[in-house]
Amino acid sequence: MATIAAVIASTHHPFYYRASTSTGADRPPFADEWVAKITSFRETLTRANPDVLVLVGSDHFHQLWLDNMPQFLVGKAPFYDANWYNEEREFGLPKMFFKGAEDLSAHVLRSGLDAGFDLAFSNELRIDHSVTCPMITLRPECDLPIVPIYTNIFAPPLPQPKRYVQLGQAIREIVASWPENLRVAIIGTGHLSLELGGPRQFGPHGPDPEFDRKAVDWIASGDIEKALGEVSLESLWEPGNATHGFLDFMLMMGVAGAGEKADYVDTLDLFHTMEAYFTWYPKGGQA
Amino acid sequence: MSKYLLNKFLYTVDRDPELVERYREDPKGTVEWWEAERANVILNVLTGEKSSWLKLDDVEREALATHDYPKLFELGAHPFLTLTLFIAMFERDHAEPLGFQLEYARRLGHFELPYPDIST
Numbered sequence: 001m002a003t004i005a006a007v008i009a010s011t012h013h014p015f016y017y018r019a020s021t022s023t024g025a026d027r028p029p030f031a032d033e034w035v036a037k038i039t040s041f042r043e044t045l046t047r048a049n050p051d052v053l054v055l056v057g058s059d060h061f062h063q064l065w066l067d068n069m070p071q072f073l074v075g076k077a078p079f080y081d082a083n084w085y086n087e088e089r090e091f092g093l094p095k096m097f098f099k100g101a102e103d104l105s106a107h108v109l110r111s112g113l114d115a116g117f118d119l120a121f122s123n124e125l126r127i128d129h130s131v132t133c134p135m136i137t138l139r140p141e142c143d144l145p146i147v148p149i150y151t152n153i154f155a156p157p158l159p160q161p162k163r164y165v166q167l168g169q170a171i172r173e174i175v176a177s178w179p180e181n182l183r184v185a186i187i188g189t190g191h192l193s194l195e196l197g198g199p200r201q202f203g204p205h206g207p208d209p210e211f212d213r214k215a216v217d218w219i220a221s222g223d224i225e226k227a228l229g230e231v232s233l234e235s236l237w238e239p240g241n242a243t244h245g246f247l248d249f250m251l252m253m254g255v256a257g258a259g260e261k262a263d264y265v266d267t268l269d270l271f272h273t274m275e276a277y278f279t280w281y282p283k284g285g286q287a
Numbered sequence: 288m289s290k291y292l293l294n295k296f297l298y299t300v301d302r303d304p305e306l307v308e309r310y311r312e313d314p315k316g317t318v319e320w321w322e323a324e325r326a327n328v329i330l331n332v333l334t335g336e337k338s339s340w341l342k343l344d345d346v347e348r349e350a351l352a353t354h355d356y357p358k359l360f361e362l363g364a365h366p367f368l369t370l371t372l373f374i375a376m377f378e379r380d381h382a383e384p385l386g387f388q389l390e391y392a393r394r395l396g397h398f399e400l401p402y403p404d405i406s407t
Contacts, residue, residue, distance in 0.1 A: 061298055061368060066291055066407055067330060086301055090374055154367070156406040197366025198402060199395040202388040241366055241402055271385075 168254020
């Protein structure tokens with residue numbers, strides 16, 4: 001059976017690549033601290049010695065569009081190209097390429113469907129920065145096969161928050177039941193409070209530091225009950241109009257498990273939004 | 288009112304480098320051409336089976352034709368689509384980093400919660 005080598009939840013900040021690679025006058029003042037934090041975070045994955053990566057993210061109206069919008073979609077392809085013209089244009093992200101773990105994709109789809117999740121699938125998926133950002137920060141070699149899983153956190157109507165948690169719990173069980181003797185890291189990215197295209201965007205901090213503080217506490221302590229008690233599809237508009245990205249953090253809390261404290265927690269207060277990094281080493285999984 | 292069609296305009300222009308420039312230089316002409324030629328195109332269909340019913344209303348058409356992004360926000364266009372396309376068109380006109388993004392926020396400063404509904 002597969003081993004869950006690590007569970008990792010992170011923000012995905014498309015500006016990291018440019019900030020970390022810029023030099024001289026172009027290098028922002030926060031870049032060095034950011035790179036130091038990412039380097040430390042990266043070590044938490046390296047240490048887990050994974051063979052395969054499951055990557056949870058959200059398409060930002062690239063391949064998935066309102067004429068045909070899945071709520072949860074699993075990539076099942078031998079390869080994935082990555083990043084899109086408008087991400088290169090706005091964020092300077094490079095074109096990327098990944099090998100797919102197609103047999104694990106098939107297992108996730110079959111087991112997920114049998115567990116009551118009517119998962120959509122894609123046999124040709126060009127993935128975007130919700131998946132490539134954690135590869136850039138955590139595994140820049142891009143040398144491991146992946147299973148991308150997309151959630152809709154973007155185009156209402158969305159599933160209820162508890163559904164993201166339940167899917168996370170199911171993914172954990174499904175990956176653990178994969179009959180291959182391989183080490184799998186499950187990595188998911190979302191947002192804390194965030195405003196995009198609204199009056200609170202690009203402020204000196206995230207739009208709602210109080211929400212961010214509570215959210216980091218929920219994640220770090222694995223307090224799914226409290227998160228579900230305070231978060232609803234309606235309430236998530238208040239901390240910022242793109243804060244529904246927090247639902248992917250809730251999914252990752254489901255993967256990590258109720259009451260499971262994160263083994264590694266770090267944050268970075270940036271302009272526009274707070275960065276947050278969490279790693280869990282499930283029992284029996286640590287390298 | 289068609290939030291979906293506003294979004295379809297923003298989405299299809301944003302992903303086409305030539306259309307981004309055309310919309311920047313000639314917003315009114317681009318919107319008129321797009322509504323006549325592209326509004327009813329189903330995106331992955333190449334053989335002429337189109338929709339027959341999609342049409343902007345006068346307020347929507349005017350908002351797009353005048354680059355009026357505060358109005359697009361008020362009409363419930365998806366803020367991510369509007370922001371991404373307008374950064375592509377106008378960030379270059381601002382010398383300061385994030386100059387356009389901060390102006391954008393200021394111009395939306397009169398909106399309070401709850402924001403306009405973006406459901407489609």
